[in-house]
Amino acid sequence: MSMAIEKAFDLKKILSGNKALDIDHDRVGVIANNLLSEMSLMEKINQLHGSKNTGDMGTEKGLYFSGNDERLGIPPFKMVDGPRGLRSGLATAFPVPMARGATFDPELEKRVGMAIGREVAAAGGNVLLAPTINLLRHPGWGRAQETYSEDPFHMGRMGLAFVSGAQNFVLASPKHFALNNLEITRFELSSDIAKRTLHEVYLPHFKRCIVDAQAASVMSAYNKVNGTYCGEHFELLENVLRKDWGFKGFVESDWLLGTRSTADALNAGMDIEMPSAYWFKPEKIIEAMENGQVREETINRNVLRVLHQKIGFELEKEVAFPGKVIECEEHLSLAQEVAEKSFVxxxxxxxxxxxxxxxxxxxxxxxxxxxxxxxxxxxxxxxxxxxxxxxxxxxxxxxxxxxxxxxxxxxxxxxxxxxxxxxxxxxxxxxxxxxxxxxxxxxxxxxxxxxxxxxxxxxxxxxxxxxxxxxxxxxxxxxxxxxxx
Incomplete structure (x- = not known):
């Protein structure tokens, strides 16, 4: 039975075209370190937050910018949602992930990821803030439509298919890490959980997206886990993501309230505060450094993670598509195909x-x-x-x-x-x-x-x-x- 299931799921085919799998990390590491050596402290800090003013939720053409440096030729991340299509201007609206999960078809989900990734790239974006892979712990969760299911095995396959498809064109960012399973109290609640349950139920699908699909980034969650905010959670962001899973990407905060401190967040492995600098303002980071709360080695570590993906995905190169991409006939037909296969x-x-x-x-x-x-x-x-x-x-x-x-x-x-x-x-x-x-x-x-x-x-x-x-x-x-x- 298991052999039949594995044959039906062609991992090699799912992963094909994923740019993250072709990165020469040793070469990129050398380039990133050389670039870091040319950066001033202010230029380093510029890589660690969104470009907007404090509390500004505005965007440039619907894209959230981060880390542009004209002097050094470092391109910005241009982030945009989302899980069912490009959230900028007009775009192809695909069935919600819960509907797509009902197809039980990872190869079809890869095609959806590719289509959304192409539309994001065509709109000028380079980071797709998707997929949402929080487990549906309770069917009354407001964001149930935005995720695939209540099963970590199924979620992992659908999530890695989407990530791999999207990363044919842009960086993908699975979210929200981790245990973001309620809406109204998500900014303050603590998801208290035993280590075994965490690793056997609530993290396997994230691991699949990181280890197999090599997701380029991860968005942290608003909530706490066992009393500690996810954006300050050293165990999750450093030990699990980096040490256990070998994650080579960067972590960006969820918007506005996803970062709750300066030193604790930076030290725990939060790399980019979005959509703007509040806790990661230059004056706050410099003060934390002067007080001995943050070392420059930590700033360098976080900046290198950002540079690594910008270099690895060659963001300095402009992406051009012949003909119409956004709401093209191919994507509209795909959306209809998915809708037909999702009906229950x-x-x-x-x-x-x-x-x-x-x-x-x-x-x-x-x-x-x-x-x-x-x-x-x-x-x-x-x-x-x-x-x-x-x-x-x-x-x-x-x-x-x-x-x-x-x-x-x-x-x-x-x-x-x-x-x-x-x-x-x-x-x-x-x-x-x-x-x-x-x-x-x-x-x-x-x-x-x-x-x-x-x-x-x-x-x-x-x-x-x-x-x-x-x-x-x-x-x-x-x-x-x-x-x-």
């Missing part, structure tokens, strides 16, 4: 597939609502977004389909062969939690998000399903949600 049939009482259907009644607000996922860091905007009504109408050639915002008269049900109810959740019900904007803010393209208090559907949707089902000859319920309902 929960129950069927000889209703599907639809045959001999001539008249369909369609219900539910989500049938006519654009619903691509949450509006946090993984949000994607696309030129053309189809709602279920559009898709059913295009599929049902010759079938009379009507949408009803409210329950119609009994004669409508009598005349219809089938009723379809579209129900589920939106960014108002689940998603990344933005505490400073605990409300819909369409101008900022951010939303409330957060963990779900209930695993049920909204009451009005449950009521609609029951009422339609009691009146219809046959009923199909289409669910849109990032996790269990």
């Amino acid at each position: 049939l929960l129950k069927n009482n000889q209703t599907l597939p639809l045959r001999g259907t001539e008249k369909i009644a369609l219900f539910g607000e989500l049938a006519v609502t654009e619903n691509l996922g949450d509006r946090g860091s993984s949000m994607v905007r696309s030129s053309n977004v189809f709602v279920p009504f559009d898709g059913i109408r295009d599929w049902s050639d010759g079938v009379d389909i009507s949408y009803y915002a409210e329950l119609p008269e009994a004669k409508v049900f009598e005349a219809s062969d089938l009723s379809i109810v579209v129900a589920g959740l939106t960014y108002l019900d689940e998603g990344e939690y933005i505490p400073t904007l605990d409300r819909e803010s369409s101008g900022e393209n951010l939303a409330r998000g957060g963990d779900r208090a209930s695993l049920g559907l909204p009451h009005q949707q449950e009521k609609l399903i029951k009422e339609v089902a009691t009146r219809s000859k046959k009923t199909v319920v289409l669910l849109e949600a990032g996790s269990s309902v």
Whole structure:
């Protein structure tokens, strides 16, 4: 059985084209050390934080810059989300990772990683802040849609496939390291865990992305692990990542609250504070050095990790693509292929597939609502977004389909062969939690998000399903949600 599984998973094919696997680390190390020797302390510190002003969440063309040095010819990292597509301008919106996880197809996920990586590179980016590979510990987690599953083995295969695909073009950054499994309390909670459980359940998928796929960077998490913030966690960032797994990349903080100190974070192995300098301001780092809290050897160590990946991935070279890349036909077709393969049939009482259907009644607000996922860091905007009504109408050639915002008269049900109810959740019900904007803010393209208090559907949707089902000859319920309902 295990041999059959391994044969179905072609690791060599998954890893092909991954730039990280072709880096000559000895050669790159020599170049990086030579470059470091030419740098002033201020130039070194410039490599350790985002380019924006304190607290500024603004971007340049949707990209977060870090470490540009014109004098020495050191290119900046240009970071951008995300897990379901390029979060800058218009881009191909792929099905959320939870849906892609339902395909159980790592080779397909590699193609998704390649497509998103190409769009990031085409937009001028060079670091893709994805994939999200936090284990789904509880189905009510607001960001459930952004990860693949609750199983570390499955997560590891899908994650390494995405990383390897993306790194055909850009650096990938698996996140959030580690144990980031809740939203609303993620900034303060401590995930307390035994060492064996940590290594057998919550870290294997990260290890797979680091050891097999050679992920170029890792984003740390907001939360604490056993009482210590992840951005200051020497055991995680140095002992596990570097010593145990041989990680050669850099660690960047999660945005704003991902760094909580200067000396503790630098010493623990936090390499870049994003999206701007607060704790890693030159004056704070210099003060910590003068007080004996941080040694220059530590600054050099962290800077070398940054330089190593910039040199290894040859970021000084411009990447050019012939023709259209973003929202190209190939990527749109791939997104549709993934969507078709991600559908899960929960129950069927000889209703599907639809045959001999001539008249369909369609219900539910989500049938006519654009619903691509949450509006946090993984949000994607696309030129053309189809709602279920559009898709059913295009599929049902010759079938009379009507949408009803409210329950119609009994004669409508009598005349219809089938009723379809579209129900589920939106960014108002689940998603990344933005505490400073605990409300819909369409101008900022951010939303409330957060963990779900209930695993049920909204009451009005449950009521609609029951009422339609009691009146219809046959009923199909289409669910849109990032996790269990």
